[in-house]
Amino acid sequence: MSRSEASGSAPLLATLSHKVLQHLGMDFSGVRRDDLLRRLQLLALEQEVKDFDAWLQTLAFADWNAELVQSLVAAFTVGETYFRRDLEAFDWLAGNHLAPLLARRRREGRLTLRLWSAGCCTGEEAYGLLFLIDELLGQERSQWTLELIASDINDGFLARAEQGLYGRNAFRSSEEAFRRHYFQAEGQLWRVRPAWRGRIRFVRYNLADGRQPPALANADLILCRNVLMYFSSARALAALRRLLASLSVDGVLLLSAVEAGLATQAGLNGRWAGCNYALASAARQPPWADDPTPPRALVVVAPLPQASPAVPLAPQPAALRPSLPPAVCAPSAAAADESAEATRERHWLQVTQAQARGEQEQLRAALQIYLGCTGLSRTQQQRASLAMARSWADQQRFEPAQEWLQRALALEPAAPAAHWLAAMLAQQNGDLRLAQTAVQKALYLDPEFILGYFLRARLLRSDGQRRAADKALQVCRRLLLAQDAEALVPEGDGLSCGQLLRLCEQLLEEPSRCPSL
Structure with missing residues (x-):
C-alpha cells in the first residue's frame, strides 16, 4: 500500500x-x-x-x-545558483553566438539586442549575461539598444533579483576582482553597482502557461536551463516549442544537457555548447552549420568495456564545475538494435561496476554516458545525479558535489539519502545550522534512518546540547540493536551495524569525546 x-x-x-x-x-x-x-x-x-x-x-x-x-x-522550485556558475557555457555563447551576432548587426546598422533568461531564479544568471554583453560591447555599449528580460514563477526569487543584493553563497566560484568590479559592499552583503542596476526587466512568468506574452518574443538568445526537466513530457515539449517560437531569426535557445533529450524527441537538431545544448531558430540553419570543427567542450564517448581504463572527463575551468557535464549516449554498432531500456540498463551496470571498484573518474565517465541516454525517468536521473554528487564529495570536491546534489534534490526533494549528503557537506563546510536542518529533513522523511540519528547527536554535541544528543544516540542504539551486527549501515560506506553501535556506546560513556565516521 x-x-x-x-x-x-x-x-x-x-x-x-x-x-x-x-x-x-x-x-x-x-x-x-x-x-x-x-x-x-x-x-x-x-x-x-x-x-x-x-x-x-x-x-x-x-x-x-x-x-x-x-x-x-x-x-516545486529550486533556488540554488550563484555567479559565474557556468563559465564554459558563457564562453561558448561569447565566441559562437553573441560575438558573431553583434558583428552582423553592426554591418547591418541594426544596433539592437534582445535577451531572455527564463527561470532566472534570484537573478545571478541574468546579471552575469548583462556583464558579458557589456564586456563584448565595450566602449560602444551606449550606442546599442539592449533589452534583457528575466522571468521566473517565484515572486520571492524575483524580489531578491530586483534588489541585486547577494551574500557570500552567491560568489562561490568568483574571483575577488569580479566581485569588486561589479558589486559594492553593503555590510556583509554585496549589491550590484548602479551601472548595471535597473537594466534588467524582471517579470513573473510560468513556463507551463500556454499563453506566450508578447513582451517575451523575438529574443536573440534565450537561456532556459534546468527548468523543462521538471515538467510532464507533454508540457515540456509544448514549452519547448513556445520557446523556439519566441526566438528571432538570429536567435539561439540554450538548454541543459539533460533537456537535450526533449529536443531530439521533438525531431530537433542542435549542438553541444560547452555543458549545454543549443538550438537555433527554426527559421534558419544553426549559425554553426558551416563550421567544420567539433564543439570545443563536447564529449562523445562510446560504452565502456568492462576492463577499459578510465575515460577522461571534459576539461574543467579552474574553480568551476558546470551544472551538468556534457555527455552523449553513443552505443556501439553492435548495440544499435538494443531497446532504449536495455541500453540504459547496460550503462547503469557499468556505473555500478565502477562504484564497486572505487574508480571515481571512471565512475563519473560512466555516469556521463548514462545521463546522456534518452528516455531516463526522473528517478533514474535523480539516482545518477546523487551518485555523481557522492563521487565528488568522496574526493573532497565540494563545489561540484553541491551542484549535483542540488540537481538530485530538485528531481526528488523528499529523498532522505540526498538530505543526508547535504547534511554531511554542510558539516564539512562548517555550517552546523544548515547541517542540522538537512539531517532533520532526512529523519522526518525516514524515521529509521540510523546514520541520521548519529550525525544529529554529533551536531548537538558540537552545539553543547548534550542531553538532546544523548537522546538521539539512544534512538540510534535501539535501531542498531535490531540489526545483525555484521549488516552494513545504509549510507555508511562499508560501516557495519556492530561498528557503529560501538561508536554510539563510546559517545554515551564519554560525553567529551565525539568520534567521527
Whole structure:
C-alpha cells in the first residue's frame, strides 16, 4: 500500500496532482503521488502547519489563484545558483553566438539586442549575461539598444533579483576582482553597482502557461536551463516549442544537457555548447552549420568495456564545475538494435561496476554516458545525479558535489539519502545550522534512518546540547540493536551495524569525546 493510500489522502492527492499539472506543468499522477505528498509534507513542516490533513483538504478544494500558487511554489522550485556558475557555457555563447551576432548587426546598422533568461531564479544568471554583453560591447555599449528580460514563477526569487543584493553563497566560484568590479559592499552583503542596476526587466512568468506574452518574443538568445526537466513530457515539449517560437531569426535557445533529450524527441537538431545544448531558430540553419570543427567542450564517448581504463572527463575551468557535464549516449554498432531500456540498463551496470571498484573518474565517465541516454525517468536521473554528487564529495570536491546534489534534490526533494549528503557537506563546510536542518529533513522523511540519528547527536554535541544528543544516540542504539551486527549501515560506506553501535556506546560513556565516521 502506498503512503498516500495508507494515510487515506489518495482522493485529495488525485485532485492536487491535477491542480499542480494545470498550474505548474508538473505531473504527479499515478505512482508519483507519493512524491507529491512528501513535497507537501516538507512544505507544511516549513510553514509550521498544525493540521496537515485539514490543510490538504483546503488546498484540494481551493481556487488556485496567483496568491495561492505563490504560497506553494517553494515546494516545486529550486533556488540554488550563484555567479559565474557556468563559465564554459558563457564562453561558448561569447565566441559562437553573441560575438558573431553583434558583428552582423553592426554591418547591418541594426544596433539592437534582445535577451531572455527564463527561470532566472534570484537573478545571478541574468546579471552575469548583462556583464558579458557589456564586456563584448565595450566602449560602444551606449550606442546599442539592449533589452534583457528575466522571468521566473517565484515572486520571492524575483524580489531578491530586483534588489541585486547577494551574500557570500552567491560568489562561490568568483574571483575577488569580479566581485569588486561589479558589486559594492553593503555590510556583509554585496549589491550590484548602479551601472548595471535597473537594466534588467524582471517579470513573473510560468513556463507551463500556454499563453506566450508578447513582451517575451523575438529574443536573440534565450537561456532556459534546468527548468523543462521538471515538467510532464507533454508540457515540456509544448514549452519547448513556445520557446523556439519566441526566438528571432538570429536567435539561439540554450538548454541543459539533460533537456537535450526533449529536443531530439521533438525531431530537433542542435549542438553541444560547452555543458549545454543549443538550438537555433527554426527559421534558419544553426549559425554553426558551416563550421567544420567539433564543439570545443563536447564529449562523445562510446560504452565502456568492462576492463577499459578510465575515460577522461571534459576539461574543467579552474574553480568551476558546470551544472551538468556534457555527455552523449553513443552505443556501439553492435548495440544499435538494443531497446532504449536495455541500453540504459547496460550503462547503469557499468556505473555500478565502477562504484564497486572505487574508480571515481571512471565512475563519473560512466555516469556521463548514462545521463546522456534518452528516455531516463526522473528517478533514474535523480539516482545518477546523487551518485555523481557522492563521487565528488568522496574526493573532497565540494563545489561540484553541491551542484549535483542540488540537481538530485530538485528531481526528488523528499529523498532522505540526498538530505543526508547535504547534511554531511554542510558539516564539512562548517555550517552546523544548515547541517542540522538537512539531517532533520532526512529523519522526518525516514524515521529509521540510523546514520541520521548519529550525525544529529554529533551536531548537538558540537552545539553543547548534550542531553538532546544523548537522546538521539539512544534512538540510534535501539535501531542498531535490531540489526545483525555484521549488516552494513545504509549510507555508511562499508560501516557495519556492530561498528557503529560501538561508536554510539563510546559517545554515551564519554560525553567529551565525539568520534567521527
